[in-house]
Amino acid sequence: MKWGFRWYGEQGDSITANDIRQIPGINGIVGTLLNKLPGDVWEVAEIQELKDSIEKEKIELLGIESVAIHDAIKAGTSERDHYIDNYIQTIRNLAACDVHLICYSFKPIFGWAKTTLNYENEDGSLALLYDQAVVDNMEPGDMYKLISSQSKGFQLSGWEEERLNKFNSLVEMYEGVTEDVLFENLKYFLERIIPVCEETDVKMGIHPDDPPWEIFGFPRITKNLSDLKRITSMVDSPYNGITLCTGALGADPNNDMVKIIHEVGDRINFVHFRNVEFLGERKFKETAHLSTEGSLDMYAIMEALIEVGFDGVIRPDHGRTLWGEVARPGYGLYDRAMGITYMQGLHEAITKANARK
Ligand SMILES: [Mn+2]
16 A cells, blocks of 8 residues: 555645655655646646655655546536546646546535534544534535634635635536436546546546535435445446545445445545544544544454555545644644554554464
8 A cells, every 4th residue: 555645735734745754654645736726727837846845855746636526517517528628638737747646526516514623522632523413504605604714714625715606606507417417427527537547547536425425405426335336337447446535435324334345445546544433313523543533443444455455545534633733624744643653553463464364
């Protein structure tokens, strides 16, 4: 496995590439260009600048998350071909810079959602929390206000002000887009980009819904095993793969993470390793990565990844905010650094035990 860490770049993160370099066993960074809007072409010079800012610390740019998908593609409007052309150009430009992994999501209007970004745990640490009861008493537009009021001034992916300003026209754009239509629009997109991914050796990993159920009545098509199977079979190529986010999928107790890994293991192109604690019906919070801290069996998840032969990029997903750090919600340094060390410990223990069998 390649051990990665998400980083928002020199301008957009509270931590530096050098902080990440100091984490034991790290291979590199999963990076982004924060100034890019969905539909923009990522130019070679911009990608190269990001790459240089990472490689000067003797670590690699392991992939990008996310190259966001323009709403015209997701809603299937007449403008989609133009934006797919742009996406293809971005794939080619990333490949030209020797970047071969793209994480993306195909969610209308809302990407990820939480109802508290800075929930204070008993021990004083801060975590993200989701409570469906809060969402049920909210208008969709209020979600933007909630997220931006708790973002500590950081620009949070998927919650850009440009999107908020267009909220009503976005809702109109998605009128009539059912789950089946959204699947069809994803298929149309994949049928065009995957041949280019095969040619340029760029692997795609679709990120699951977070939370993995419908919110505000908008369709969601990456919420469980049957969705993931439908997506991987609609264009049957290893380049059409999944970002296995254990904390996103795992927030629904009906999602058996070990079973999912075994069923779609050959199509997992990227792993987000995160634990969550179930607090009630459709209510959960993000926790430290250890099995003892949440509801998921992280040992069993790592064991399953090893069993299916996963050898791609894996990174600790959201951590708590600790020890007074001021950081993007979920993306502080300390909890994720402890998380990746725990992940490496699980990996070493399981692979050495397997070797002795
Ligand atoms: Mn994730």
